[in-house]
Amino acid sequence: MDRASYLKQLRGKLRRLPAHEFDTAIAYYEEYFEEAGEENEQQVISQLGSPSHVASQILADFALKDLDTSSAKSTKKNISAIWLIILAILSAPLSLPLLATAIALIFSFGAVIVSLIFAIIATVISIFVGGVVALISGLLILTEHWPTALLFMGVGLIVTGLGVLLFPIVARFIKKTVLVSVETLGRLFHKITKKGKGASK
Template sequence: MDKASYLKKLRWKLRRLPVQEIDAALAYYEEYFEEAGQENEQQVIKQLGSPSAVAAQIIADFALKDIDSTASSTKKNMTTLWLVILAILSAPLSLPLLATVFLLILTVGIVIFSIIFSIIAVIVSIFLGGIAAFIAGFLVLMEHWPTALLFMGLGLIVIGISILLYPFVARVIKKIGQVSVQIVSQLFHKITKKRQEEF
């Protein structure tokens, strides 16, 4: 038996394997023969054994490799299945907790909006009160001029105070908005980080 007939028989014995496995095995043994040289073909054939024995070894190795890859994919599938089961079992606990967190964030938002709205309402009411006092003083001017001057002066002072307070109040409202966004984002980040650590 020479190299060509040996490799031909080996290919026939490996016919049940995938084509790429057959090609890889034959390429290996062909290279083995070439390294030994043409003069040592018979010695290599004796060393390797029959094509049937070599084919049996290759098929066994392939079967073991296939079992390992199947076990690995099965393990991954089982891990995914356990995560799904854990998520389903923790749903009765996590859904109310998530709803509570959502309501907490919503409540913080409503409180911050209420504070901003009340500050704006106070400034607007001071400004409108100043205008009302100035108009009232102007209407009383014909009846009692000292009272009219008092009301008009107080009205102008209150209007001036509300105009002076406007930039300060605008800065305070802007700062409250920035701090509230920062607090809500940090709270959301902590919650999502804890959820990721649980899984």
């Protein structure tokens, strides 16, 4: 492999990066090759590792850096970071067992997080709906037995209010959970790729 084919492969693997980050990364490696000189191309390629390895590190590092430097850690940005880390893992030159381990970790980790989020959302919605039902039940029996109706309406208002109060807390918790999950996924990726690199030596 020569410099041209190396950089061509690297461009192909980094095409998911934003334009500015893509240009910066490619410019850096072009300059790296230029400074080494044409006679040292193979030595540079050997030092850098395969285009897949370089691309996987760039993608993962960008995903984590983007999350750290962003003041508004939106759900969309978190999902984008997860996608970039998954691409990094899939493009990394891992052995088949390590790749299988990485994919299994992604899916099991993702399944646990998604299940947790859905369980929390379902609980909050259940509380809110339960409060509304109690409130409506109280209104329906108001003319038949007003003490029981008032009890139901009071409980309904308290539970509905609790449900409303929990919504913003749960939203913040879910955002924080997704952010921590992305960072954990990034750290797992670095451990797996380091292990893979050490095994190949």
